[in-house]
Amino acid sequence: MKLAILSRNGKLYSTRRLVEAARAAGHSVRVLDPLRCYMRIGNTGFAMRYKGRAIDGYGAVIPRIGASVTRYGCAVLRQFELMGSHTPNPAAAIARARDKLACHQLLAAQGIGLPTTAFGDNPDDTADLLALLGPPPHVIKLNEGTQGAGVMLTEKPSASRSVVEALRGLYANFLVQEFVAEAEGADLRCFVVGDRVVASMQRQAPAGDFRSNLHRGGSATAIESTAGEQAMAVRAAQAVGLGVAGVDLIRSRRGPLVLEVNASPGLEGIEEATGVDIAAKIIELAVSGSKFPETSKARPRRRGRGFNQ
Numbered sequence: 001m002k003l004a005i006l007s008r009n010g011k012l013y014s015t016r017r018l019v020e021a022a023r024a025a026g027h028s029v030r031v032l033d034p035l036r037c038y039m040r041i042g043n044t045g046f047a048m049r050y051k052g053r054a055i056d057g058y059g060a061v062i063p064r065i066g067a068s069v070t071r072y073g074c075a076v077l078r079q080f081e082l083m084g085s086h087t088p089n090p091a092a093a094i095a096r097a098r099d100k101l102a103c104h105q106l107l108a109a110q111g112i113g114l115p116t117t118a119f120g121d122n123p124d125d126t127a128d129l130l131a132l133l134g135p136p137p138h139v140i141k142l143n144e145g146t147q148g149a150g151v152m153l154t155e156k157p158s159a160s161r162s163v164v165e166a167l168r169g170l171y172a173n174f175l176v177q178e179f180v181a182e183a184e185g186a187d188l189r190c191f192v193v194g195d196r197v198v199a200s201m202q203r204q205a206p207a208g209d210f211r212s213n214l215h216r217g218g219s220a221t222a223i224e225s226t227a228g229e230q231a232m233a234v235r236a237a238q239a240v241g242l243g244v245a246g247v248d249l250i251r252s253r254r255g256p257l258v259l260e261v262n263a264s265p266g267l268e269g270i271e272e273a274t275g276v277d278i279a280a281k282i283i284e285l286a287v288s289g290s291k292f293p294e295t296s297k298a299r300p301r302r303r304g305r306g307f308n309q
């Protein structure tokens with residue numbers, strides 16, 4: 001099958017591994033920079049061009065869209081979907097996953113445990129907003145932060161207030177959360193592919209930090225997550241609509257809580273820590289969902305489809 005990986009950089013570990021795994025499974029694969037894809041949208045059908053040439057016939061597209069290009073990357077992916085390509089992570093689900101606030105609302109509505117979270121807009125409401133969470137410590141997060149940057153811990157009421165005021169002054173979107181102290185700087189990354197967790201690792205924050213992100217100096221070890229944790233991670237990914245997701249869980253006194261659902265989880269740390277060939281499982285999932293026949297390169301004829309279908 002003809003596969004595309006949407007990625008800005010073919011040299012990145014995750015992109016390279018997906019290319020390798022696709023070739024190993026006998027597929028033809030191309031890395032496309034989403035920012036070089038451009039498209040025609042019309043009632044007679046959808047067309048996509050790449051560096052001056054028409055492209056189509058991709059049975060499946062695997063998006064690796066960075067946070068800085070979410071909007072354009074999702075538009076390109078949506079166009080592939082409209083042209084009949086399958087994707088394990090649809091554009092609508094990626095856009096949803098990138099908005100922590102929307103995600104928390106969705107997860108809570110599904111009864112999936114998460115740290116109590118509050119947000120508000122007006123500075124006059126700050127004191128009451130913080131009171132909703134109870135006394136500090138609080139964790140304050142930028143709504144669209146990644147890799148642990150923009151996640152702050154405040155230990156005194158005055159610190160919570162002034163961080164909230166500073167973020168408001170910068171017009172940043174943020175949320176305020178209860179701090180799960182008993183996790184002691186550890187969290188669990190469950191890598192979901194389809195309807196199961198294919199690998200899990202525990203990440204431990206470096207001394208003096210509470211953030212366990214590998215980009216912030218956290219260390220990773222393979223771990224057997226419990227059946228309950230795995231079921232929770234799969235439910236969280238499905239609630240957001242993602243076939244491939246890195247679900248971060250934190251172990252609290254009241255059971256596992258979902259911290260976030262990542263739509264483009266990195267493969268390097270977790271493949272190294274666990275030895276699982278996650279790339280192969282992603283390729284398998286992408287191909288299995290495709291409507292294109294696996295043996296033929298011919299693209300099934302299809303009529304132009306509306307955006308609402």
Ligand SMILES: Nc1ncnc2c1ncn2[C@@H]1O[C@H](COP(=O)(O)OP(=O)(O)OP(=O)(O)O)[C@@H](O)[C@H]1O
Binds near residue numbers: 212
């Ligand atoms: N409420 C909390 N209580 C305790 N620790 C937390 C809490 N929220 C976040 N952390 C710690 O901070 C880290 C970063 O937080 P979070 O995952 O929400 O941010 P991020 O910037 O989106 O990271 P990612 O790169 O995983 O997308 C978590 O992995 C966890 O170790």
Ligand SMILES: [Mg+2]
Binds near residue numbers: 145262
């Ligand atoms: Mg994140």
Ligand SMILES: [Mg+2]
Binds near residue numbers: 248259260
């Ligand atoms: Mg995280």
